[in-house]
Amino acid sequence: MKTHEEVEEYLLSYANTWLDFPFGEETSVYKIGHAETGGGKMFALIQNDSKPLRISLKCDPNLAELLREKYETVVPGYHLNKKHWNTILLTGQIDDEEIKDFIRLSYNLVAEA
Numbered sequence: 001m002k003t004h005e006e007v008e009e010y011l012l013s014y015a016n017t018w019l020d021f022p023f024g025e026e027t028s029v030y031k032i033g034h035a036e037t038g039g040g041k042m043f044a045l046i047q048n049d050s051k052p053l054r055i056s057l058k059c060d061p062n063l064a065e066l067l068r069e070k071y072e073t074v075v076p077g078y079h080l081n082k083k084h085w086n087t088i089l090l091t092g093q094i095d096d097e098e099i100k101d102f103i104r105l106s107y108n109l110v111a112e113a
Contacts, residue, residue, distance in 0.1 A: 001096045004028070004046060004053055010100065011044050014107050032111050043110040044103060047078070053090040055099075056080055057106035067102075 001007050011017060011030045018035040019028055026048050033040025045056040059067070061083050067074045068086065073093045077085025088094065088102065 001099055002053065002090055002092070004048065007046065007053065007055060007090070007099075011103060017043075017107075032107065041110045041113065043106045045080075054078065054087050055090065055103075056085055056087045057102050058084055058109045059086045059102070059105065060109070063105075 001010065008019070008028065008030075012019065014032070016032055016034075018031055018033075018040065020031055020035070020040070021027065022029055028046040028048055029042050030044040030046075031040030031042055043058055047054045056077050064076075064084070064086050068076065071088075071093055073089040073091050075087050075089070076082035078087040080087075086102075088099065090099070094102075
């Protein structure tokens with residue numbers, strides 16, 4: 001999952017998800033909830049012009065710290081609550097299945113909240 005299109009397809013494969021641009025066209029925000037009401041909760045953000053591609057995901061605070069220690073491409077959430085969000089640079093350091101696991105965790109954390 002190196003391209004925005006690949007990641008977006010996976011993000012939108014989850015139930016009740018939709019794409020929004022509340023921060024402008026440069027940031028794709030993926031939400032859980034009803035698009036027609038304009039509500040929903042963010043579970044993923046992508047900086048559209050980033051190279052390498054950057055995705056921000058919600059994470060358990062303890063796991064977030066462990067992932068930052070383990071991977072140099074996992075950093076505190078860019079412009080987000082750094083305790084609960086990680087930004088992941090998709091450079092290939094982390095394989096696709098693990099990225100999908102991080103996305104699934106973010107989706108579940110937000111869906112259960």
